[in-house]
Amino acid sequence: MSKSPMKYMVRAWNKELKNPAWCMGSRKHRKDCARNWAAVTAAAAESWHEVIDCQDAADEAVAEEVSNWDA
Numbered sequence: 001m002s003k004s005p006m007k008y009m010v011r012a013w014n015k016e017l018k019n020p021a022w023c024m025g026s027r028k029h030r031k032d033c034a035r036n037w038a039a040v041t042a043a044a045a046e047s048w049h050e051v052i053d054c055q056d057a058a059d060e061a062v063a064e065e066v067s068n069w070d071a
Contacts, residue, residue, distance in 0.1 A: 002053075005042055005045070005051075005052035005053070005058070006038060006039070006042050008052050008053075008054065008055055008057070008058035009038035009039075009041050009042045009045075009052060009058050009061070009062070010034050010035055010038040011055065011058065012038070012055065012058035012059045012061070012062040013033070013034035013035075013037050013038045013041070013062055014030065014031060014034040015059070015062075016062050016063075016066060017030045017033060017034055018030070041061055041062060041065050044061075044065065045061045
């Protein structure tokens with residue numbers, strides 16, 4: 001059984017939020033934020049007609065989302 005796009009996105013956000021630049025000291029807070037932001041990114045990726053079918057695609061979508069925040 002394959003993972004859902006949401007699971008890939010949660011994992012990608014969790015990895016991103018482990019970066020010290022995010023200052024996420026609490027594991028619980030990091031996981032809560034990862035779930036919330038993954039839902040938003042998954043919906044956005046769907047509107048972009050981007051398929052999230054593997055972890056690499058999810059990591060790329062999160063990286064694209066984060067890079068847009070800096071612009």
